C-alpha cells in the first residue's frame with residue numbers, strides 16, 4: 001500500500017488535521033517542562049497520547065529534538081514509536097535533501113522499516129534537483145512510505161525563489177510539483193496554507209493527483225475553517241498546525257485537538 005493510500009484512509013477516518021509536535025523552548029516552559037530532551041519527550045508523548053483516536057497524523061519537528069543532541073534524537077525515537085503503536089501516521093519534518101547518494105542515507109534513517117527513527121513520511125527539499133531524490137523515492141516506495149517535497153512553503157521568504165520562472169515559463173514550484181506527480185507513486189508536496197497557489201503556478205489541476213501537506217494554519221495566520229476555500233474539495237490535503245494547538249498546555253491539548261478538528265470542514 002502506498003503512503004498516499006494510507007494517508008487517504010487516515011484522513012477518511014479522522015479528518016484532515018495533522019497535529020504538529022514542535023517542542024519550542026518557550027512552549028516547554030509554558031507546559032511546566034524542562035527545556036531539554038526530557039521535556040521534548042514528555043511533550044511529544046503527551047501530544048501522541050492526546051492525538052490517538054482524535055487525529056490521523058502527527059508531525060514532529062525534527063529540529064526541535066535535534067537541538068538537544070543525541071538525547072533529543074533518542075527522545076524523538078520514543079515519540080515516533082509511541083505514535084506508531086497508537087496507529088498514528090507520522091511525518092518527520094526534517095526537510096532533508098542532498099546529492100543522490102547521501103539522500104539514500106536520509107531515506108534509510110527515516111523511512112527504512114525497523115530504523116530507530118522510522119516514520120511514514122519525510123519532508124525533503126528539492127533544491128539539489130528533484131532527480132537527486134530518485135533513490136530516496138525508490139527506497140520510500142519499497143517500504144510503502146512517502147517523501148513530501150517542498151514546493152510552495154508557508155513562509156514569506158520562500159516566494160521569490162519558488163515563484164521564479166524557468167526558461168520554459170513554469171515556476172520552480174510548478175516544476176517541482178510536476179516532477180513529483182510524474183513519479184505517480186503517492187509522494188506528497190508541501191504547499192503552505194498561507195500562499196496564493198495560483199501565483200506559484202499551482203492551480204487546482206497541478207495538485208489533483210498529489211497529497212498536500214499544508215502548514216501555516218493557526219500561528220502563521222491561515223484559518224482551519226477556510227480549508228475548503230484554499231484547496232479543491234477532492235484534493236488529499238493535511239491541514240497542519242503546531243503552536244496554535246500546543247499553546248493549550250498539557251491539560252488542554254486533547255480539547256485543543258478536538259476544537260481544531262471541529263473547525264475544519266473536512
Ligand SMILES: O=c1ccn([C@@H]2O[C@H](COP(=O)(O)O)[C@@H](O)[C@H]2O)c(=O)[nH]1
Pocket residue numbers: 020022061093152153154155190191192215216217218219220240241242243244
Ligand atoms: O512550508 C512550511 C513547511 C513546514 N513548516 C513546519 O510546520 C510547522 C508549523 O508550525 P506552526 O506552529 O503551526 O506555525 C513547523 O514545524 C514548521 O517547521 C512550515 O511552517 N512551513
